[in-house]
Amino acid sequence: MTTSIFGRVALAAGLATAALAGSSAAQAQGNLVLYCTVQEEWCRVMVTNFERETGIKVAMTRKSSGELYAQVKAEASNPRGDVWWGGTGDPHLQAAEEGLAQEYESPMNKDLQDWAIRQWQSSKKRTIGVYAGALGFGYNTKQIAGKGIPELKCWSDLLNPKLKDEVQVADPNSSGTSYTMLATVVQLMGEDKGFDYLKRLHRNINQYTKSGAAPAKATSLGETLVGITFMHDMVTMVVEGGPVKVVAPCEGTGYEIGSMTIIKGARNLDNAKKWYDWALTPAAQALGAQAKSYQVPSNKNAPVPPQAPKLTEVKLINYDFDKYGSSAERRRLLSKWDNEVKNLPK
Numbered sequence: 001m002t003t004s005i006f007g008r009v010a011l012a013a014g015l016a017t018a019a020l021a022g023s024s025a026a027q028a029q030g031n032l033v034l035y036c037t038v039q040e041e042w043c044r045v046m047v048t049n050f051e052r053e054t055g056i057k058v059a060m061t062r063k064s065s066g067e068l069y070a071q072v073k074a075e076a077s078n079p080r081g082d083v084w085w086g087g088t089g090d091p092h093l094q095a096a097e098e099g100l101a102q103e104y105e106s107p108m109n110k111d112l113q114d115w116a117i118r119q120w121q122s123s124k125k126r127t128i129g130v131y132a133g134a135l136g137f138g139y140n141t142k143q144i145a146g147k148g149i150p151e152l153k154c155w156s157d158l159l160n161p162k163l164k165d166e167v168q169v170a171d172p173n174s175s176g177t178s179y180t181m182l183a184t185v186v187q188l189m190g191e192d193k194g195f196d197y198l199k200r201l202h203r204n205i206n207q208y209t210k211s212g213a214a215p216a217k218a219t220s221l222g223e224t225l226v227g228i229t230f231m232h233d234m235v236t237m238v239v240e241g242g243p244v245k246v247v248a249p250c251e252g253t254g255y256e257i258g259s260m261t262i263i264k265g266a267r268n269l270d271n272a273k274k275w276y277d278w279a280l281t282p283a284a285q286a287l288g289a290q291a292k293s294y295q296v297p298s299n300k301n302a303p304v305p306p307q308a309p310k311l312t313e314v315k316l317i318n319y320d321f322d323k324y325g326s327s328a329e330r331r332r333l334l335s336k337w338d339n340e341v342k343n344l345p346k
Contacts, residue, residue: 029055032271033080035072037065037087037176038258039213039233042291046085049287050278056271064211065091065176072100072263079265082272085279086130088176088212089119090183092259093325096126102262104273108280108299116298119257122322129257130279131288131295134314135180136253138216138234142243143225154250155185158201158226164346165206166225168215171342173334176256177212177230182333183324184254187317198341208342220244230256231309232294239292239307252315258295 032050036043040062047058063071065087072084072095084092095101103125109117116129139152149162158167170178185194206224209215215227216234220242227234234246260279266272278284285297289305296308323329 030271032056032058032268032275033082034058034060035068035081035084036060036062037068039293042288042293045287045291064174066174069095076100079263081263082266082268083275084261086258088180089257089259090179090325091176092127092261093123094327094330096123097327100264101126102264104262106277106280108277111300112298113300115257119259127259127261129298130260131258131297133230133232133295134253134255134309134311135184136231136248137226137228138219138244138246139226140219140222140243141245143222163204167204168207168218168224169228170212171208174210175212180254180256182337188252202341202344203346235294235307236292248314252317254319255316
């Protein structure tokens with residue numbers, strides 16, 4: 001997949017407050033258990049609007065993608081969740097491969113970007129793309145000025161010895177963001193050179209966080225000089241007034257297709273399908289920007305937030321979602337990272 005797939009994103013306006021077509025304030029229509037893996041603020045605004053428009057009561061749990069995948073797998077014999085919404089696509093694909101996801105074809109598919117539909121086809125109709133975002137990093141502009149460090153533009157710049165204990169990234173076991181980084185480095189540099197890079201980067205890491213977005217906040221607050229995240233998470237810090245510079249690495253970078261899955265054995269299947277269809281509408285996808293989340297939506301008619309990184313201007317690799325979303329490859333890479341990188345001394 002190349003950057004050209006993102007060049008056809010339609011820029012619609014005025015949809016952010018539109019209600020779901022044909023819906024009205026409804027009396028209680030049952031329940032839904034939602035597992036959400038985007039930022040808490042976005043989870044909550046989605047739930048609030050869905051409840052208001054459908055009358056369905058939502059019980060929401062928010063975790064990182066890796067944590068949520070582990071929970072869905074642990075609950076396989078007695079599923080408690082109905083829908084898993086958001087988060088990087090790799091663990092969604094893994095769940096689909098392992099029989100943890102329900103096949104579903106939404107009537108909204110006809111309005112979705114090609115990359116969203118390819119995710120659905122790749123998973124044999126078990127998960128679908130809801131947004132896209134590129135991996136990158138950001139740095140605190142106030143801190144870097146006093147350290148005599150040149151402007152950071154590339155992955156290689158993060159190996160500068162002056163950045164010792166100044167770089168933060170999540171643990172790929174719990175974070176889909178960080179697993180995307182692991183898979184990106186392997187694809188960009190080759191596995192041997194990629195792991196050599198990660199070992200050298202380890203010397204500069206001050207913390208492996210649980211959440212993929214946490215390094216963005218830490219960078220804005222000056223708790224770390226550099227945070228490796230999806231670019232849109234750093235953009236949120238800029239919008240909030242943080243002294244942050246967002247970087248698309250010069251060598252190239254990977255990206256996510258944030259996804260959505262109906263959990264196999266969902267107890268509230270009809271309501272799960274209602275959420276699924278609603279979450280693919282332009283109105284629902286416009287809610288991300290209200291929560292200061294600036295991904296590129298998958299519905300062609302949804303407004304693209306003006307703050308969103310322009311993916312056509314980012315040097316994206318041809319990320320192999322099938323390979324790196326597979327159970328075997330994901331387990332292998334995470335095990336190798338644990339053994340060869342995480343446990344290294346500084």
